[in-house]
Amino acid sequence: MISALSKLTQEEIDLMKRTPALVTILVAGADKKIEQSELREAVALAKLKQSRSREILKEYYGEVSVEFEGVLNDLIGSMPSDPEKRAKVVVEELEKLNAILPKLEKPFASQFYASMKDFSRKVAEASGGVFGYLSVSYEEAKLMDLKMIKDPS
Numbered sequence: 396m397i398s399a400l401s402k403l404t405q406e407e408i409d410l411m412k413r414t415p416a417l418v419t420i421l422v423a424g425a426d427k428k429i430e431q432s433e434l435r436e437a438v439a440l441a442k443l444k445q446s447r448s449r450e451i452l453k454e455y456y457g458e459v460s461v462e463f464e465g466v467l468n469d470l471i472g473s474m475p476s477d478p479e480k481r482a483k484v485v486v487e488e489l490e491k492l493n494a495i496l497p498k499l500e501k502p503f504a505s506q507f508y509a510s511m512k513d514f515s516r517k518v519a520e521a522s523g524g525v526f527g528y529l530s531v532s533y534e535e536a537k538l539m540d541l542k543m544i545k546d547p548s
Contacts, residue, residue, distance in 0.1 A: 399503040416467040421485040422515045425538045427478045436521030438464045496547040504547035515539040
């Protein structure tokens with residue numbers, strides 16, 4: 396149990412734990428095709444954030460990273476294959492965070508929000524480009540700011 400999420404219902408906790416996978420699917424699928432390089436980057440990033448995230452998020456990532464790849468694959472398998480429909484489903488899920496984040500302590504909520512934006516940027520940058528330049532597509536750039544989630548600061 397992630398102590399920062401103790402005030403939430405089980406359904407809200409589950410969404411919080413799925414959020415990095417949802418962000419991955421949204422951003423990686425923005426340009427119509429979810430690439431393996433983007434999925435590999437997301438899995439590696441979830442593991443890295445266990446030790447390289449802000450102290451307040453280490454417990455969160457410690458638990459999330461254990462099941463991240465399985466959750467990510469399950470979500471991809473359960474989502475519509477049509478990119479527009481898939482994006483709509485993911486955005487609707489992420490919008491639910493707007494009712495959850497205010498229930499959390501502000502420092503955790505703010506760091507979580509910043510971390511998800513960082514997560515989305517790194518997934519978007521994983522798809523290649525030319526010598527690391529132009530690696531974020533226009534479609535990814537439109538979504539990677541996660542505008543559907545209100546900044547809890």
